[in-house]
Amino acid sequence: MRTEIRLAAFGGQGIILSGVIMGEGAINDGKNAVQTQSYGPESRGGAAKSEIIIADENIDYPMVVEADCLVALSQPGYDKYASEVKPGATVIIDSDLVETEKHPTAGSFYQLPFTKLADELGNRIVANIVMLGSVCAITGIVDKESLLEAVKANVPAKFLDLNVRAFTRGYEIGEQALA
Amino acid sequence: MEHTAIQSTSAKKHKPAQPFTREEFERVRRVLKKKVQFAQGDVAVAYGALLAGCRFFAGYPITPATETAEIMSRLLPQVGGTCIQMEDEIASVGAIIGASWAGAKSMTATSGPGFSLMQENIGYAAMTETPCVIVDVQRSGPSTGQPTEGAQGDIMQAKWGSHGDYELIALSPSTVQECLDFTIKAFNYSETYRVPVILLADGIIGHTREKIELPEYGDIQIIWRKEPTVPKAEYQPFADDGTKVPAMNVFGTGYHSYITGLTHAETGYPCTDSQPDHHQLVQRLCDKIRDNRKKIIMVERDYENSTRDETVGIVSYGVTTRTVYSAVKTLRQAGTPVNHLRIITNWPFPEQEVAELAGRVNRIIVPELNLGQVYHSVREAVDGRCPVTACGKIGGEMHTPREIIEAINGSAD
Numbered sequence: 001m002r003t004e005i006r007l008a009a010f011g012g013q014g015i016i017l018s019g020v021i022m023g024e025g026a027i028n029d030g031k032n033a034v035q036t037q038s039y040g041p042e043s044r045g046g047a048a049k050s051e052i053i054i055a056d057e058n059i060d061y062p063m064v065v066e067a068d069c070l071v072a073l074s075q076p077g078y079d080k081y082a083s084e085v086k087p088g089a090t091v092i093i094d095s096d097l098v099e100t101e102k103h104p105t106a107g108s109f110y111q112l113p114f115t116k117l118a119d120e121l122g123n124r125i126v127a128n129i130v131m132l133g134s135v136c137a138i139t140g141i142v143d144k145e146s147l148l149e150a151v152k153a154n155v156p157a158k159f160l161d162l163n164v165r166a167f168t169r170g171y172e173i174g175e176q177a178l179a
Numbered sequence: 180m181e182h183t184a185i186q187s188t189s190a191k192k193h194k195p196a197q198p199f200t201r202e203e204f205e206r207v208r209r210v211l212k213k214k215v216q217f218a219q220g221d222v223a224v225a226y227g228a229l230l231a232g233c234r235f236f237a238g239y240p241i242t243p244a245t246e247t248a249e250i251m252s253r254l255l256p257q258v259g260g261t262c263i264q265m266e267d268e269i270a271s272v273g274a275i276i277g278a279s280w281a282g283a284k285s286m287t288a289t290s291g292p293g294f295s296l297m298q299e300n301i302g303y304a305a306m307t308e309t310p311c312v313i314v315d316v317q318r319s320g321p322s323t324g325q326p327t328e329g330a331q332g333d334i335m336q337a338k339w340g341s342h343g344d345y346e347l348i349a350l351s352p353s354t355v356q357e358c359l360d361f362t363i364k365a366f367n368y369s370e371t372y373r374v375p376v377i378l379l380a381d382g383i384i385g386h387t388r389e390k391i392e393l394p395e396y397g398d399i400q401i402i403w404r405k406e407p408t409v410p411k412a413e414y415q416p417f418a419d420d421g422t423k424v425p426a427m428n429v430f431g432t433g434y435h436s437y438i439t440g441l442t443h444a445e446t447g448y449p450c451t452d453s454q455p456d457h458h459q460l461v462q463r464l465c466d467k468i469r470d471n472r473k474k475i476i477m478v479e480r481d482y483e484n485s486t487r488d489e490t491v492g493i494v495s496y497g498v499t500t501r502t503v504y505s506a507v508k509t510l511r512q513a514g515t516p517v518n519h520l521r522i523i524t525n526w527p528f529p530e531q532e533v534a535e536l537a538g539r540v541n542r543i544i545v546p547e548l549n550l551g552q553v554y555h556s557v558r559e560a561v562d563g564r565c566p567v568t569a570c571g572k573i574g575g576e577m578h579t580p581r582e583i584i585e586a587i588n589g590s591a592d
Contacts, residue, residue, distance in 0.1 A: 020388055023388055032389075032390060033217065035217075036383065036386065041242075041327060059389075060502075060504035060505045060508075061502050061580055062498075062501055
């Protein structure tokens, strides 16, 4: 089975790294994964997009056709890609950064305060990892331990503890949102 | 570089380049760490280079090729190699040519704007028969275009970018694993034929992350240039020894070296006013590739047992191939027979393979991320046997499988 995930945000919010970690988590699960990205020439601001395809079989076309899961951490990211999801898709937004009514065709729709939770953990920079934890809990696309292993492998040693806490916190609120 | 000549006297301590020992290979593998990794195409290129024995990299950073230089700058010193950031791309090719003559396998990596600047010295490498690898992670042009967007716009430039008659080899990877594997092949071809080899990657595959598996010693063939063994007094550096690829007199081995971009005699010294000498030299430079096309050209064929009248042909290369794989599956499920020819070796162009496809299909579609480049080579090879339709897309996004299917259905009219 082929699962398509699209992460949309501004440059600087860390979603490309989130995508890399998600792909590596899937590899840790023994699956195939492709992660692609698009971003503007700016180092911050501008639109950023990270796409992950996860499948048991070989992955031919490496891009998202219709997302099974859309995560938006910016208003323009949501506005641009909200319509390009599969019917019944999972749509997840940062409740403080994206304003919208309930998504019209999503099978499930979650508004979670990733950035605010990251602030509470002491550093806004880990909002992308909080988000990963929640996506993991909500979608179950990647095994929790495999994903956490990938988080640890991709963050600076100095911030390892902060990132693990961010992931755990994200996973908790994801589970709560599911309940 | 009208007349750059470097003369070496004998350097007694110099050891000519030697094939990798198992120990050296294992050292590289330890530096590259995990066997299975989730890595970018640009990173896989650097890994392939190190595994092939590349010990010199010179380059100038440019999106979307910079990661190759970053990895080389970090890892080359760990395996006893050298990485230099040059002042520009012209100098980068100059540096890798010099390093190659000093006995090192060498590489540079760039994108369109840099590749344009490199053309002068690529011609010099072709004329002086210098093994080297040039990675072009293609992005949208012309000029500085779209730095962060991938394209396949440099296919013709790879062959025709420098002036005069020459042949070189160009390979197109479509996966991250192939970025690694084809970089090793690129080094092998460059060492075998003493020719610059272009790896035609693109910004999409360069920045895509996928699972790669690193090879072990014995999994891959690693080729080194042929060096002279005749008595020094008898050595003619540019004489044909029957293979059309002379043994290379790496500097410092004591064999007399005189290297010039000017037309040169078998001695290496300029002889610029003799028609027969120029013809003999340049004809050999072209023939050493043309004569070996069967060994150099790689394609993938996925053909059906269907009649010509009902079958459509697709010719693809590089990252676009992956969209075609998806489109072919859908088309076949819908009952349309498709023969898909994937070109791996863009240069020398697989004319016979394309002509053979043309005999099996009623038409050919050529999807590519430009407004029609390989399309022209395909048409030339097809030579009227069937209609050929270009299916170009520019602007940084790949074709979707649907766009290719629509182009095929539309081309039936």
